[in-house]
Amino acid sequence: MSMLKVTDLQVYYGVIQALKGISFEVNEGEVIALIGANGAGKTTILHTVTGLINQKAGKIEFEGKDISHTPAYKIVAEGMAHVPEGRRVFAELSVYDNLMMGAYTRKDKKEIAETLAMVYKRFPRLEERKKQMAGTLSGGEQQMLAMGRALMSKPKIILMDEPSMGLSPIFVNEIFDIIKAVSASGTTVLLVEQNAKKALSIADRAYVLETGKIILEGDAKVLMNDERVKKAYLGE
Amino acid sequence: MQFISYLINGISLGSVYAIIALGYTMVYGIAKMLNFAHGDIIMVGSYVVYIAVSSLGLNPILSVVISAIVCLVLGVVIEKVAYKPLRHASKLAVLITAIGVSYFLQNVALLIFGANTKSFTSVVPAVSLKLGSLTITAETIVTIAACVIIMICLTLFINKTKAGHAMQAVSEDQDAAQLMGINVNATISLTFAIGSALAAVAGVLLCSAYPSLTPYTGAMPGIKAFVAAVFGGIGSIPGALIGGILLGVIEILSKAYISSQLSDAIVFGVLIVVLVVKPTGILGKVIQEKV
Numbered sequence: 001m002s003m004l005k006v007t008d009l010q011v012y013y014g015v016i017q018a019l020k021g022i023s024f025e026v027n028e029g030e031v032i033a034l035i036g037a038n039g040a041g042k043t044t045i046l047h048t049v050t051g052l053i054n055q056k057a058g059k060i061e062f063e064g065k066d067i068s069h070t071p072a073y074k075i076v077a078e079g080m081a082h083v084p085e086g087r088r089v090f091a092e093l094s095v096y097d098n099l100m101m102g103a104y105t106r107k108d109k110k111e112i113a114e115t116l117a118m119v120y121k122r123f124p125r126l127e128e129r130k131k132q133m134a135g136t137l138s139g140g141e142q143q144m145l146a147m148g149r150a151l152m153s154k155p156k157i158i159l160m161d162e163p164s165m166g167l168s169p170i171f172v173n174e175i176f177d178i179i180k181a182v183s184a185s186g187t188t189v190l191l192v193e194q195n196a197k198k199a200l201s202i203a204d205r206a207y208v209l210e211t212g213k214i215i216l217e218g219d220a221k222v223l224m225n226d227e228r229v230k231k232a233y234l235g236e
Numbered sequence: 237m238q239f240i241s242y243l244i245n246g247i248s249l250g251s252v253y254a255i256i257a258l259g260y261t262m263v264y265g266i267a268k269m270l271n272f273a274h275g276d277i278i279m280v281g282s283y284v285v286y287i288a289v290s291s292l293g294l295n296p297i298l299s300v301v302i303s304a305i306v307c308l309v310l311g312v313v314i315e316k317v318a319y320k321p322l323r324h325a326s327k328l329a330v331l332i333t334a335i336g337v338s339y340f341l342q343n344v345a346l347l348i349f350g351a352n353t354k355s356f357t358s359v360v361p362a363v364s365l366k367l368g369s370l371t372i373t374a375e376t377i378v379t380i381a382a383c384v385i386i387m388i389c390l391t392l393f394i395n396k397t398k399a400g401h402a403m404q405a406v407s408e409d410q411d412a413a414q415l416m417g418i419n420v421n422a423t424i425s426l427t428f429a430i431g432s433a434l435a436a437v438a439g440v441l442l443c444s445a446y447p448s449l450t451p452y453t454g455a456m457p458g459i460k461a462f463v464a465a466v467f468g469g470i471g472s473i474p475g476a477l478i479g480g481i482l483l484g485v486i487e488i489l490s491k492a493y494i495s496s497q498l499s500d501a502i503v504f505g506v507l508i509v510v511l512v513v514k515p516t517g518i519l520g521k522v523i524q525e526k527v
Contacts, residue, residue: 052411072414081415088412090405101405104398105417153417 009058036209081155091135102152140171250484251383256461259431275458281436296359311432469520
């Protein structure tokens with residue numbers, strides 16, 4: 001059974017239709033990539049899934065439960081974490097407080113402490129800077145903080161929006177290594193990326209978007225060798 | 237000695253402005269709106285105490301507690317009924333609604349209590365402290381002490397509690413806050429609740445020092461507290477304190493040494509100068525417009 005199932009999603013910004021009937025599935029344990037050019041609707045999909053934007057039509061199911069109309073603030077407790085585009089860390093809170101915001105809906109202090117230790121192990125740099133204001137971190141560190149903050153909710157699935165955007169090549173590699181590690185530890189990943197090459201290299205399956213529609217889907221390795229994908233997104 | 241006495245009076249008046257300014261600044265920080273009805277909550281709070289003490293003969297402290305609860309509920313109801321439906325409307329629509337709510341409260345008070353000035357019985361015992369030639373009234377001491385206590389409690393609440401952190405998160409980024417599981421509407425309600433309860437306290441302190449109560453009592457202190465909030469940097473809690481105290485001191489000193497008719501003009505003149513020199517206020521942050 002699929003973990004996340006989106007059926008015929010339609011979203012409008014005013015009169016402009018941003019998503020023209022999007023359907024896709026994410027199975028437990030998979031890494032799924034959504035690739036496509038700027039403005040194709042990738043971010044809109046993630047925002048609609050987590051309830052930050054309301055759809056006009058379509059259905060979103062998570063673990064068999066209809067979450068189409070669940071308000072955004074109730075999504076994280078369902079086991080879905082969203083790392084938004086541009087990190088969106090709380091600049092005036094400390095690194096530690098940012099991480100604790102990630103565990104906002106969790107009650108058990110002991111379990112939270114365990115997750116925090118796990119996050120610090122994965123991102124040693126965050127532990128070094130735990131007292132620092134998040135706004136003073138570099139872009140790459142902020143991305144790590146945004147990911148660590150999402151992991152603090154102990155999600156079943158993590159939605160990542162352009163995690164490599166604006167980062168130096170070294171950080172890009174590091175971030176993708178971390179995504180692989182997160183996946184290996186049993187968390188399902190839905191990844192939105194403009195860096196199609198990188199995204200396809202770690203994904204199991206992928207969907208290619210163009211102006212609000214899915215135009216291609218399939219095994220990531222197969223898509224990587226698809227002539228159309230190569231030409232349009234891999235710059236070959 | 238005279239100067240110190242003026243200064244203390246200024247700090248006392250400024251403490252009241254600071255407590256009111258907190259309501260403006262917190263609501264602005266969280267909901268990004270200017271609640272121009274905030275001043276009139278002060279007036280409602282004062283009438284509640286007036287009725288409780290003068291008509292019902294209740295204990296003054298109990299009356300203040302009742303007043304704070306009434307205002308808290310009123311603030312939350314106003315937000316739910318008048319502002320929440322406009323969450324995604326233009327800022328101008330919200331601003332006009334807030335002014336509408338302000339007139340509504342004033343006119344309801346006019347309907348119920350009439351336009352006659354009610355003489356407010358101070359809730360603070362009429363004793364005073366004499367230090368040489370300096371006389372400090374109990375009202376002054378209570379007002380300054382109340383301001384200090386409120387500031388300490390609020391700062392601890394914002395920085396040390398989960399709900400306080402949620403408020404900071406909502407004030408920085410509503411979407412990201414929702415993704416953490418924070419209910420933005422509940423956080424905004426909480427902000428209105430705190431701000432309005434503080435307005436009730438401010439109203440009582442103000443009317444104890446200047447004991448005349450009309451339906452328009454809240455208007456001028458409300459505007460001045462708004463000025464104080466902008467002066468200190470709107471959205472900043474320490475800014476509200478600094479802005480409020482400075483404003484109170486400037487007002488009293490200009491009344492004492494320049495002209496009591498011109499004091500308000502001087503207060504607003506100072507605001508204009510501050511806004512020209514530092515548009516974000518003393519502790520204000522530069523707001524970065526996101527694309």
